[in-house]
Amino acid sequence: MRILIIEDDRKIARAIKKGLEQEAFAVDIAADYDEGLGLAVTQEYDLLILDRLLPGFSDGVDVCKEVRERGMEIPILMLTARDKVKDRVEGLKSGADDYLVKPFAFEELLARVKALLRRPPRTVDEVLKVSDLTLNTGTFKAERAGVEIPLSKTEYALLEYLMRNESIVLSRESIISHVWDYDADVLPNTVEVYIGYLRSKVDKPFKGKALIHTVRGFGYMIGEAP
Numbered sequence: 001m002r003i004l005i006i007e008d009d010r011k012i013a014r015a016i017k018k019g020l021e022q023e024a025f026a027v028d029i030a031a032d033y034d035e036g037l038g039l040a041v042t043q044e045y046d047l048l049i050l051d052r053l054l055p056g057f058s059d060g061v062d063v064c065k066e067v068r069e070r071g072m073e074i075p076i077l078m079l080t081a082r083d084k085v086k087d088r089v090e091g092l093k094s095g096a097d098d099y100l101v102k103p104f105a106f107e108e109l110l111a112r113v114k115a116l117l118r119r120p121p122r123t124v125d126e127v128l129k130v131s132d133l134t135l136n137t138g139t140f141k142a143e144r145a146g147v148e149i150p151l152s153k154t155e156y157a158l159l160e161y162l163m164r165n166e167s168i169v170l171s172r173e174s175i176i177s178h179v180w181d182y183d184a185d186v187l188p189n190t191v192e193v194y195i196g197y198l199r200s201k202v203d204k205p206f207k208g209k210a211l212i213h214t215v216r217g218f219g220y221m222i223g224e225a226p
Contacts, residue, residue, distance in 0.1 A: 001117060001160065002026040002044065002178045006036030006063060007051040007079065012102075016049065019106045020113070024140060024153045024160070026181040031055075037063050044177040045074055047116055049109075052080030052091060061094040068095035075116040079104070114138075128163040130222055133202060133211055135163055145208065149201050154179065158194050159202070159222075162212070167223040169215045195220055 003020060007013040008031045017027045028043070030036035032055050040048060040063070048067070052060040060078055067074065078096040080087065088099045097119075098112050114137070118126070128135040133144045140156055142149040151159065157179045162170065172191045179194075180186050195212065203210040211222050 001046040001157070002028070002181065003047045003049060003113070004028050004030065004036070004039055004043070004045045005049045006030045006032075006040075006054065006060070007049070008032060008053075008055050009051070012051075016106070016109065019110065021153075023110060024156045025113075026157065026179055026184070028182040033059075033063060037066055039182070040067055040074070041070060041072070043182065044174065046178065047113060048074050048076045049113070050076055050078050050096070052078055052082060052087070061090060064091070064094040064096050075119065077109075077112055077116060128160065130163050130166050131211055131224075132208060133163075135160060142202075144202060144206055147206075151201065152197075154194060155197055155201070159198055162198075162220070162222040165221075167221060169218045169221045171219040175220065191220075 003025050005013050005016055005027060007016070007029065010031070013029045013031070017029055020027045028039060030039050036054070050060045050063055054060055054063070060080070064076055064078065067076070076096045077098045077100060078091045079100050079102060080091065081102045083101045091099050097116055100109060100112060126136065126138045128137065133142070135142045137160060142151055142156070142159060158175065161175065161178050175191050176186055199212050203212055209225070213221050213225055215221060
């Protein structure tokens with residue numbers, strides 16, 4: 001899952017990015033209104049973490065309003081040092097889904113991020129299931145036929161994205177935009193390489209039907225054979 005942080009305090013932004021990356025999220029950072037809005041409307045993100053106070057004449061509320069006016073339904077978590085009720089209300093009315101006051105514990109931010117990602121139309125269950133393959137998004141534990149499957153962070157992120165989109169053919173570009181962050185050094189065959197890694201762990205060791213499929217000319221999917 002890919003997250004955009006719009007936060008002008010570099011120390012806070014980097015700390016959040018580091019913590020989320022340890023939880024297998026791909027994370028991009030923007031430091032101001034123009035950069036943040038530009039990324040938000042041109043790249044594919046699963047969640048936006050937005051600072052209320054940004055440099056210049058615009059602030060997080062303006063970013064939030066612009067995103068919603070464009071019809072984008074991405075979950076938005078707004079961060080702010082403003083703790084008055086009227087400030088929280090303004091943030092929520094602008095289109096934010098949740099509001100977290102600074103200073104905050106990373107554990108609470110992470111819990112709110114995961115709660116927002118569980119909301120419909122996204123997968124509600126913490127445990128994703130495709131045939132006899134399960135993925136627990138709380139413990140990062142993958143199993144097939146009761147056998148645990150060890151995964152790297154990138155393999156986990158790729159498998160989660162596939163499983164959240166069961167039976168949907170995902171293009172290589174879509175996979176890259178959700179699994180790797182904007183600055184990642186992704187080579188032309190990177191997706192194919194990691195699909196191969198997953199197949200060697202999810203399909204090849206098991207007697208059941210293969211779950212990961214290549215749809216020639218279109219991309220990849222997980223589920224019953226297309």
